[in-house]
Amino acid sequence: MTISFPDGFVWGTATAAHQVEGGNWNNDWWAWEHDPASPCAEPSGDACDHLWRYPSDIALIAELGFGSYRFSLEWSRIEPEEGEISRAALDHYRRMLATCHEHGLLPALTYHHFTSPRWVAADGGWENPATAERFARFCERAAAHLGDLVGLSCTINEPNMVSFMGYLFAAFPPGRSDAGAYQRANEVMLRGHRLAYEAVKAGPGDAPAGMTVALGDFQAAEGGEELMATARRDLEDVFLEEARGDDFVGAQMYTRFRIGPHGMLGPEEGVKTTLMGYEYWPRALEATVRRTAEMAPGVPIHVTENGIATNDDAERVEYVTEALTGLGRCLDDGIDVRSYYYWSAMDNFEWTFGYGPTFGLIGIDRETLERRPRPSARWLGGVARANRLDR
Numbered sequence: 579m580t581i582s583f584p585d586g587f588v589w590g591t592a593t594a595a596h597q598v599e600g601g602n603w604n605n606d607w608w609a610w611e612h613d614p615a616s617p618c619a620e621p622s623g624d625a626c627d628h629l630w631r632y633p634s635d636i637a638l639i640a641e642l643g644f645g646s647y648r649f650s651l652e653w654s655r656i657e658p659e660e661g662e663i664s665r666a667a668l669d670h671y672r673r674m675l676a677t678c679h680e681h682g683l684l685p686a687l688t689y690h691h692f693t694s695p696r697w698v699a700a701d702g703g704w705e706n707p708a709t710a711e712r713f714a715r716f717c718e719r720a721a722a723h724l725g726d727l728v729g730l731s732c733t734i735n736e737p738n739m740v741s742f743m744g745y746l747f748a749a750f751p752p753g754r755s756d757a758g759a760y761q762r763a764n765e766v767m768l769r770g771h772r773l774a775y776e777a778v779k780a781g782p783g784d785a786p787a788g789m790t791v792a793l794g795d796f797q798a799a800e801g802g803e804e805l806m807a808t809a810r811r812d813l814e815d816v817f818l819e820e821a822r823g824d825d826f827v828g829a830q831m832y833t834r835f836r837i838g839p840h841g842m843l844g845p846e847e848g849v850k851t852t853l854m855g856y857e858y859w860p861r862a863l864e865a866t867v868r869r870t871a872e873m874a875p876g877v878p879i880h881v882t883e884n885g886i887a888t889n890d891d892a893e894r895v896e897y898v899t900e901a902l903t904g905l906g907r908c909l910d911d912g913i914d915v916r917s918y919y920y921w922s923a924m925d926n927f928e929w930t931f932g933y934g935p936t937f938g939l940i941g942i943d944r945e946t947l948e949r950r951p952r953p954s955a956r957w958l959g960g961v962a963r964a965n966r967l968d969r
Contacts, residue, residue: 579968579969580966580967580968580969581902581903581906581966581967581969582965582966583906583909583965583966583967584909584916585965586916587916587917587918587965588645588646588684588880588916588917588918589643589644589645589646589917589918589919589958589961589962589965590644590645590646590647590648590683590684590686590917590918590919590920591639591644591646591647591648591919591920591921591922591923591939591958592647592648592649592686592882592883592919592920592921592922592923593628593648593649593650593922593923593924593926594649594650594688594691594692594735594926595649595650595651595652595655595691595693596608596622596625596652596691596692596693596927597622597625597626597691597922597926597927597928597929598625598626598628598924598926598927599625599626599627599628599629599652600622600623600624600625600626600627600628600629601623601624601625601629602622602625602652602654602655602693604654604655604658604695604696605652605653605654605693605694605695605696605699606693606694606695606696606698606699606703606751606752607622607692607693607750607751607929608621608622609696609699609751610750610751610752610753615753616751616753616930617749617930618929618930618932619930619931619932619934620932620933622927624947625926625927626924626925626926626942626947627947628924629670631947632674632677633677634949635923635924635949636674636677636678636681636683637677637681638940638949638951639681639683639923640681640682640683642939642951642955642956642958642959643956643958643959643960643961643962643963644683644958644959644962645682645683645684645962646683646684646685646686646729646730646917646919647678647683647684647685647686647923648686648687648688648730648732648882648919649674649685649686649687649688650687650688650689650690650691650732650735651671651687651688651689651690651720652667652693653689653690653693653694653695653698653713653716654693654694654695654696655667655670656668656671656716656719656720657695657716657719658695659695659697660695660697660712663719668719668720668723668724669723671687671720671724672723672724672727675687675724675727675728676727678729679727684729684730685727685728685729685730686728686729686730686731686732686882686919687724687728687729687730687731687732687785688732688733688734688735688790689713689716689717689720689731689732689733689734689774689778690713690733690734690735690774691735692735692736692739692740692750692929694709698712699751699752703744703751703752703763704740704741704744704745704763704766704767704770705745705754705759705762705763705766706766707766707769709766709770710766710767710769710770710773711773713734713770713773713774714770714773714774714776714777715777717733717773717774717777717778718777718778718780718781721777721778721780721781721782721783722781722782725778725781725782725783725785726782726783727783728783728785729785730785730786730826730880730917731778731785731786731787731788732787732788732789732790732828732882733770733771733774733775733778733787733788733789734767734770734771734774734789734790735789735790735828735830736790736791736792736830737764737767737768737770737771737789737791737817738764738767738791738792738813738814738817739792740763740767741760741763741764741767742760742813744763745759745760745762745763746759746760749930750929750930760812761812764812764816768816768817768820771789771820772820772823775787775788775789775823775824786825786826786878787824787825787826788821788824788825788826788827788828788877788880789817789820789821789824789827789828790827790828790829790830790882790883791814791817791818791821791827791828791829791830791870792813792814792830792831793814793829793830793831793862793866793869793870794813794814794831794832794833794834794835794862794866795831795833795834795835795859795861795862795865795866796809796810796814796834796835796837797834797835797836797837798836798837798838799836799837799838799839799843800838800839801838801839802836802837802838802839802843805837805838805839805840805841806837809835809837809842814869814873815873818869818870818873818874819873819874821873821874821877822874822875822877824877825877825878826877826878826879826880826916827870827874827877827878827879827880828879828880828881828882828883829866829867829870829879829880829881829882830881830882830883830884830921831862831863831865831866831867831881831883831884832852832854832856832859832862832883832884832885832886833852833856833857833858833859833862834857834859834861834862834865845857852886852887852888852935853887853888853889853934853935853936854887854928854931854935858886858893858897860886860897860898860900860901860904861900861901861904862901863881863884863901863902863904863905864901864904864905864907864908865904867879867881867904867905867908867913867915868908868913871908871913871914876914877914878914878915878916879913879914879915879916880915880916880917880919881905881915881917881918881919882917882919883919883921884898884901884918884919884920884921885897885898885920885921885922885937886898886937887928887935887936887937888936889936891952891953891954894939894952894954895953895954895957895958898920898954898958899967899969902918902961902967903967903969905918906967920939920958921937922937922938922939923938923939923940924938924939924940924941924942924949925937925938925940925941925942926938926942938952939951939952939954939955939958940952940955
């Protein structure tokens with residue numbers, strides 16, 4: 579069976595600044611991962627040293643066959659203290675964008691990927707309404723310097739996860755578990771996205787702009803229907819509804835969420851799990867793309883993250899093959915999906931899990947930081963070059 583993708587379909591892979599750059603000491607995550615009371619397995623340290631090795635990393639991504647590279651800005655490098663903008667940091671990210679163009683890659687730029695400067699965190703983080711305006715001001719300044727080289731603009735990566743994991747589940751900074759704080763953070767992040775969207779669109783260049791949303795294939799066990807609807811409303815729907823005013827919505831999915839009458843259920847017996855501890859569920863891509871199309875009708879969809887943490891590279895190929903097969907059915911039904919970005923380009927610092935889960939198409943030797951492309955990297959790069967999947 580052959581699945582052909584539309585002309586102009588974008589194939590990419592992605593990273594996030596804190597997870598690969600190294601030495602991001604001036605943000606809330608560095609402080610969190612070094613707090614003995616946090617659930618973090620280990621600190622990020624040098625990460626992948628992508629801050630300095632980006633020229634060869636970007637060249638490798640292009641050589642493998644991909645057409646786009648999605649990466650993020652580190653706000654704390656660009657604005658280390660409120661109102662103090664680093665021209666050197668902006669120039670660094672401009673060089674990254676230019677390097678993408680030199681290698682024929684469409685740069686997809688994310689303005690916020692989980693990390694905020696320490697000075698933002700010290701003043702209430704995303705629970706403080708002022709953070710929305712501060713973030714928009716940062717985006718305005720960054721876009722003014724970089725916008726003409728950007729191919730796709732993502733304002734905030736998974737704002738629903740930043741609020742849920744940081745203000746309700748206590749696994750991300752600031753480590754809160756407060757329903758009221760969670761709702762306030764949701765509201766501030768939604769406003770922050772809207773203001774950031776306007777700031778980015780007002781700058782140079784004509785890149786489409788939107789946010790990326792963490793999505794799951796929600797399924798209710800017997801008696802869990804009402805709770806599932808409430809959870810999905812807070813976790814996803816309010817963000818997908820906000821995306822109706824954007825140029826696109828970035829859909830990001832990995833697994834399913836099973837909800838029972840008393841809350842989230844663990845993996846179902848007989849279903850294998852990934853290194854992240856959640857279910858191996860490639861069908862999540864098709865299910866969430868279809869729901870995104872329902873919730874944000876007429877808005878183009880970019881699959882800005884999808885992938886698997888596994889020590890078995892053949893399983894990675896199997897997962898992506900199943901996921902893309904479902905995406906092909908979405909395209910056959912007329913859903914406007916314009917890209918697929920595999921997460922992640924390389925093994926990286928996977929937040930609270932540290933360096934244990936390996937998502938990367940490119941393996942990283944933790945001692946030497948040597949890059950070792952896996953067979954799955956060349957396989958998916960071949961799919962990207964052909965713009966089709968042969969099963």
